[in-house]
Amino acid sequence: ESGEGGERSMRAALKHAGLEPADVDYINAHGTNTMADTIELGAVERLMGDAADKATMSSTKSSIGHLLGAAGAVEAIFCVLAIRDQVAPPTINLDNPAVAPRLDLAPNQARHRKIDVALSNSFGFGGTNASLVLGKVRD
Secondary structure, three states: OOOHHHHHHHHHHHHHHOOOHHHOOEEEOOOOOOOHHHHHHHHHHHHHHHHHHHOEEEOOHHHHOOOHHHHHHHHHHHHHHHHHHOEEOOEOOOOOOOOOOOOEOOEOOOEEOOOOEEEEEEEOHHHOEEEEEEEOOOO
16 A cells, blocks of 8 residues: 555645645644554655655554544544644654654654644545644634
8 A cells, every 4th residue: 555545635635725735734643553654654744745844743542542433533623632732742652663754753742833734634444534634713
C-alpha cells in the first residue's frame, strides 16, 4: 500500500475547506501503532511537501486506544481542543519511530504551539478513508 487513498482523502478535505497543505498546523493521525502508521506518515509528508517540518502530527489513540466507530468523532474533538488550547497532544510510548520523520510526531510530550488549522484522519481497511479539516473562524 502506498497511502495514495489517504493522501487523496486529505487533499479533498483541504480543497473543500479552501486551504493549502501549508495551512495545516496539526494532524491527528489515524495512527494505530501498526505498519500502516509508516504508510500514513509517508502520505502526510507527500501532502505537506516543504511545509512538513512546520507541522505537528500525533496519534491520540496512543493515549485512549482505538474506539472503533467512535474514533473519528473523539479525534475530531481532540482537534477542536488542540485549536482552542493551542496544544498538540502527544504520541505516548513513541520511543523509536520506524523511520526518521520530517514532521514533529510529539513523542511522549505535548507541544504548545500555534494551531489555527487541524486535520483529522480516519483510515480503514479497504480504502474507507475520511479526513476532516477544522480551524479557527477567520475574520
